[in-house]
Amino acid sequence: MSGRVMDMAIAHVGGKQWSLQYLQEPRCGPCAPTSPLSLTDFLQGACRPLKKGVKSVSVLFDAHIALPEFGGVPAVGEMFASNRLQELPASIKLRSPIPSSTKVDVIIYNSGDGCMDVLKVLYFEEPLPYQQAVSLCSGQAHVPVFRAGPWNIKKGVQWLLGRLPGYQVRWQNLQEKAPEQLQRMNSQSSWSPPTEELAEGIAFINDNAPECDARNEQTFWILTNIKDSTNTPISGWPEAKVRAMAQNKSKGLAGAQPMSQFPLQTYSLKPILHEVLLPLLYPMLMSFGVIMLGYPGVGKTPALIIMAMAMGRFHVRRLGLEGVLPGWRRAKSLDNFRHRVPQVQEAIFLDDPSRDKISAADLKSFMTVDEDGTCDGRYNDTRLVRNQMRAYASNDLAKDTFDGNASDTSLEPKKFLELLRYLFAGDSEKDTLAVLKRAIVFAFAESAVYLRLPSEKSDAVVHRICVDDLHRDLLSERDKPLYAKYKVGVYDTDQYFEEEVAREQSMIDDAVAKMSDFPRLADYVEHANDKIQSYLFRRTAFDWDRIPQPSPSSSEGEKRAQRAQPSPLCIGTKPRANRIRSAFVYPDNKKRRFREKTTPTPTQEHGPEEENSCMDFEAAGPEEENGSAQTDFEADEEVAKSLHN
Structure with a gap:
């Protein structure tokens, strides 16, 4: 019998001719239906017991069968109508307080043998979890049986409650529409469904409508689901309205789609990144773009996604955004970003694009993060929003053929520009410097990582980083299995994810507060350069004693590279001169000194x-x-x- 009574009710009132109304004041009084339904049959045929398998509850039935008779039924009904539930008799009183927005119906039936059946119906504005719902009930807890279409279930429940005899207090009313109302509703000119029905129908279209109509898949789906006999949320809707909604869905799915789940976070990177570099760079990402160039396989893509998610979480918290998730959109051309309105919490990630198809003006606009901007698109321009993180990743890096010591902490600016000659091929020096003025550049070469902070000067400092083999891999070993699962479609996080995300956001808050202490952004960039150079010099000096001594078979260049002492970089226009000064050695034996004139001892050249x-x-x-x-x-x-x- 389970569900049979509910199926009968849905078949009777599931059509569009029945509507559900919410009353401002409850309807109270005795009810004597022509075809009554017992409370036991209602619970068995339209409800199911509330068990642990039910995750959330929107409508809850609290039933009492064969209670000892108590008097003053109208007075009890008045308590329900005025929401004075704490004054109810102890036998039917709720076990714990309910949310303030909850409406409670009650049906009290006196069987005439000294016993009474009582049914309380609780309507929650927000669904409650299982444990909280169970804690409210003082009788038998039930919920409606599961059937497709929430509005069909709501109307079916109200129709069945109207068949229960006894004194009733009801907050909802089910009524049949007049024929002229149905005709007016179905006409396109005056089609105006209730807000809840409209929201349910749009959600149904977004979840189920086919995206492609090349072979009329979408057309067939629309014509099938708008029929009155289908009992879908869009049955009876005008075809033109449904078709327009389905086409909007298809248009919105073009281009780069937003992604919002990634198993890694800042502390999944190597220590030098989350301890030294990123605390200095994260605040700059609201004003500058980031460029990563180098050989494939070093982890440029996951590192940029980690940075995008970190800044997205920061923007969601900073702006108090609700109902949105941090994320990123990734594509290989600027034209793929024009289909959606830009969001500040969604980073734009240009991954391995063809530089020939991106003009210097578009690249400069793309890297101008502190302003709203546009880039050329096929039919309309790609819009960019201020403070939205923008990243560029490519393999366009020349081969590193420079000779240098292992202890060097910087690279000559001219040599760094030689590394970027593929990226800026055909661009003038002014266009190149205009892009570098707006971008944080990572270059992953064969022997080191080169980092250049935003500057319009051609002789700006370039940091040379040879710590923790950062030029070979950016990710730490701990979270690489999670990234491997993600690449095959399995999203999983470790037990430290939430804690480390909180640490990440706290780090960004502190870094942004630190940057706000500087009067100009250029001063903060200079401060970051000094911090990075100080760290690299200390780290290189610490590791110098561990450099192995050169073997006799080593070349002279390798010996010099291994034995060279580290020297700090003086931040300026030119690198410090590499001077080697010899030390004076005093002789072990002490010669006698004469005050009188003596003849100097002649010297000879020895064979x-x-x-x-x-x-x-x-x-x-x-x-x-x-x-x-x-x-x-x-x-x-x-x-x-x-x-x-």
Whole structure:
């Protein structure tokens, strides 16, 4: 019998000729239907017990069967009508308070044998979880049986409640529409369904309408579902309205689609990124774009998505946005971003585009994050919104052929521009510097990562980073399995995800507050350059003792690279000169000094044999060396006396 009574009710009132009204004041009084339905049959044929499998509850039935009779039924009904539920008799009183917006119907039936049946119906404005719903009931907890179409169930429940005899307090009314009302509703000129029905129908179209109509799939779906006999949320709707809604859905799905789920976060990257670089760079992403160039496989794409999600979460919190999720849109051309209105919490990610199809003016506009802008599109321009993160990733990087020491913390600006010659091929120097003025540039070369912060100067500092093999991989080993699952379509996060996201947002808040202390953005960029150079010098000096000594077979260049001491970079227009100064060594033996005039000892150039004898002399024992020195001093004194005489 389970569900049979509900099916009968839906078949009777599921059509468009029946409408449901919400009353401002409850309808109270006795009800004597012509074909009454017992409370037991109602619970068995239209309801199901509330069990743990039910996740949320919108309509709750609290039933009491064969209660001892109590008097003052109209007075009890008045308590329900005026929402004085705390004054109810103990046998039917709710076990805990209900939300203030909840409406409660009641049906009290006296069977005449000293017992009464009581049914309380609770309508929640927001669905309640299972545990909270169970805690309210003092009797048997039930919910309606599951059937397709929420409005069909709502109308069916009200029709069945009208067949229960007894004293009733009802907040909803089911009535049949007049024929002229039906005809007026079906006409396109005056078609105006209720707001809830309209919202349900639009959601049904968004979830189920086919996106393609090349073989009339969408047309067939529309004509089938608007029939009155289908009992769908859009049955009886005008075809033109439904077709326009379905076509809007198809248009909105063109181009780059927003993505909002990613299993990694800032602390999934290597420590130098989340400890040193990103705390300095995150605030800049509201004013500058970011460019990552280099060989494939280093993790440019996941790193940029992590940064996009971090900034998206920050914007959602900063602006107090509700009902939106942080995310990103990723495509290989600017034209793919023109189909949707830009959102500040959705980053724009231009991944591996063809630089020949992007003009220098469009690239400059794309990197101008602190302003609203546009880029050329096929039919209409691509709109860009201010403070929205914009990222550019490409493999257009020249080969790193520069000779340098392992301890170098910077690269000459001219050499860095040589690395970017593929990206800016055909562009003038002014256009190149105009883009670099608006962008944070990462270049992943064979031997190091080169980082250049935004600057319009051609001799701006370029950081050379050789820490933690960052030029080979940006991701830490811990979260790589999660990224591997994500790439095959499985979204999963670890137990630290929420905690580390909170740490990430706290870090961004602190960084933004730090940046606000600087009077100009250029001052903060200079501060970030100093911080990065200080860290690189300290880290390089710390690691210098661990550099292995060169083997005898090593080339002279490798020996110099391994033995070179680190030196801090002086932030300026040119790198510091590489000078090597020798140290003065004092001799071990102390010679006697004479105040009188003496003849200097003649010196000779030694041949190979004499050079070997000198080496033997230096290797002689201390007694032999002291004795020969004493003999030389006595001879010098005799010569001096003879000269004065």
